Amino acid sequence: MTTKLILETPPDFNFKTAVYSHGWSQLLPFELDTENWCLSYVFNGEKPVSVIIDENGGKIKIDVSAAQMDQKTEEKILRDVRHILRLDDDLSEFYHLTKNEKRLAWVAELNGGRLLRSPTVFEDLVKTLCTTNCSWSLTKSMVRNLVEKLGTESADGKRAFPTAEAMANVSEEFYRSEIRAGYRSPYFAQLAAKVANGNLNPETWLDSELPTKELKKEMKSVKGVGDYAAENLLKLVGRYDGLALDSFLRSEFYKRHNAGNECDDKQIISFYEKFGTWRGLAIWCDMTEKWH
DNA sequence: GCGTCCAGGTCTACC
């Protein structure tokens, strides 16, 4: 039994470019069906709720695997889907900056630039930690282990992303032996404990009034979060000042803009300076054009 | 089958 919900989309919204914006759609509890072009997710709540999201005729359709829902749950699902697809982001200034750039004209044409995110900053933070210093396959493996071993099951047998409380209830050793997180294990244990006991609330980063430099400093106070991780998180809360340079972006930049030769990060930063506070989104779109 | 390298980096110690 499913319940259908509908969301209106802004005119400059493109479901596929949002879903394919980066690797998040490959990380549980997201699951992407590229044949039917729909995205599944399992939302946390009193009881986890599994949904299938797709687009038809300029509207987002949400099939919820629940026979009955109270109004509060329905409103939360609608709010969360708006959040993960970034339906309320205003990218008009970014499109204005990029539409006359040869390599970036596609962004405004395809209504790109909306980076898929999780319903909570906590989930994005944990997933970002899973991307550091490892292959993408290991990132997927760690996230899968977190969901399958610590996530709560929904009615249809899928699992939600673990809450901070669930993650705080297991030991550092659990992260090593079961999640296969290696040296990141103490980072996960410490982070979960801080969030669960109220000493850290990453959700406040969404509408923080701190200048980006200060907010980045706060993010980096989390063990395991360095420049790349903090700048990636900043992009996910809507601030694109930092490039979030990692080995992928560097190697792509060398290929596309430096004849395959390595160069200093300062040269990359200088290259995107003209995009101002949008530079982090500009480099990401520049390096991922072929995905679209 | 085995060893080495390195991937969507960060931390700590040291200068």
Next chain:
DNA sequence: GGTAGACCTGGACGC
């Protein structure tokens, strides 16, 4: 503030 070395894991690669 800048740099060297250590750090888990697992897939790719060469032999």
